[in-house]
Amino acid sequence: xxxxxxxxxxxxxxxxxxxxxxxxxxxxxxxxxxxxxxxxxxxxxxxxxxxxxxxxxxxxxxxxxxxxxxxxxxxxxxxxxxxxxxxxxxxxxxxxxxxxxxxxxxxxxxxxxxxxxxxxxxxxxxxxxxxxxxxxxxxxxxxxxxxxxxxxxxxxxxxxxxxxxxxxxxxxxxxxxxxxxxxxxxxxxxxxxxxxxxxxxxxxxxxxxxxxxxxxxxxxxxxxxxxxxxxxxxxxxxxxxxxxxxxxxxxxxxxxxxxxxxxxxxxxxxxxxxxxxxxxxxxxxxxxxxxxxxxxxxxxxxxx
Numbered sequence: 001x002x003x004x005x006x007x008x009x010x011x012x013x014x015x016x017x018x019x020x021x022x023x024x025x026x027x028x029x030x031x032x033x034x035x036x037x038x039x040x041x042x043x044x045x046x047x048x049x050x051x052x053x054x055x056x057x058x059x060x061x062x063x064x065x066x067x068x069x070x071x072x073x074x075x076x077x078x079x080x081x082x083x084x085x086x087x088x089x090x091x092x093x094x095x096x097x098x099x100x101x102x103x104x105x106x107x108x109x110x111x112x113x114x115x116x117x118x119x120x121x122x123x124x125x126x127x128x129x130x131x132x133x134x135x136x137x138x139x140x141x142x143x144x145x146x147x148x149x150x151x152x153x154x155x156x157x158x159x160x161x162x163x164x165x166x167x168x169x170x171x172x173x174x175x176x177x178x179x180x181x182x183x184x185x186x187x188x189x190x191x192x193x194x195x196x197x198x199x200x201x202x203x204x205x206x207x208x209x210x211x212x213x214x215x216x217x218x219x220x221x222x223x224x225x226x227x228x229x230x231x232x233x234x235x236x237x238x239x240x241x242x243x244x245x246x247x248x249x250x251x252x253x254x255x256x257x258x259x260x261x262x263x264x265x266x267x268x269x270x271x272x273x274x275x276x277x278x279x280x281x282x283x284x285x286x287x288x289x290x291x292x293x294x295x296x297x298x299x300x301x302x303x304x
């Protein structure tokens with residue numbers, strides 16, 4: 001089903017299912033012979049969601065060979081990409097707290113378990129923002145697993161399209177304190193204007209010394225939209241033959257998009273970025289082939 005204003009989801013449907021997909025990739029990456037990440041909560045969270053397709057991926061009964069050999073869309077390449085992405089944001093938080101930041105915000109947290117698996121200095125508060133059903137499910141599941149946060153974790157049930165700032169402040173967020181913000185795997189699911197507005201809101205609520213890390217997706221206005229949509233549909237068709245039916249082309253917003261790094265620079269942040277292939281190489285993972293229908297994502301860090 002195509003996106004609509006105010007649409008909602010759980011972790012087995014629509015945008016929520018992509019959070020489960022990413023957690024499955026993190027579980028696969030954590031089980032690799034020489035893993036670059038260690039997320040012990042990814043696999044049990046995926047199993048708890050109960051989508052058979054992702055559970056089979058986690059358990060190894062469904063493999064990359066079963067899902068096709070497209071070099072850009074193969075699930076093994078996806079797991080590598082999620083490993084590099086996860087490590088990038090893990091390192092970002094490690095560097096932020098080393099600099100003295102003691103307040104962190106995870107936007108669209110999904111099945112993110114950093115408040116449980118990273119080591120946070122005493123006095124750090126980690127805010128997780130997502131839709132109420134997603135927040136409730138993860139919190140309950142991790143409690144049932146006996147997991148305990150390694151920091152002061154504060155779950156904020158809010159939709160980023162609504163007044164999430166008020167909800168964040170009500171949970172104890174201090175806009176006068178430096179903050180480390182991450183937007184991981186988020187921008188593609190927002191229209192360009194919503195992405196810009198989110199960065200504006202982050203800037204307004206960031207004290208000097210704050211930091212941002214984000215995955216910036218490229219605009220697609222200059223490419224063949226029909227060809228890109230068809231390529232996504234190829235993945236949908238292949239995966240649906242294994243029992244999972246979700247049209248990725250209906251979940252993302254294609255077309256022109258403001259460059260997130262440029263926008264942050266214009267807002268007064270000192271910004272740097274690294275493209276996907278360089279990030280993969282940094283962590284010792286195979287690079288993607290350069291022939292892609294769209295440019296690679298850029299991983300941005302910025303300091304105010």
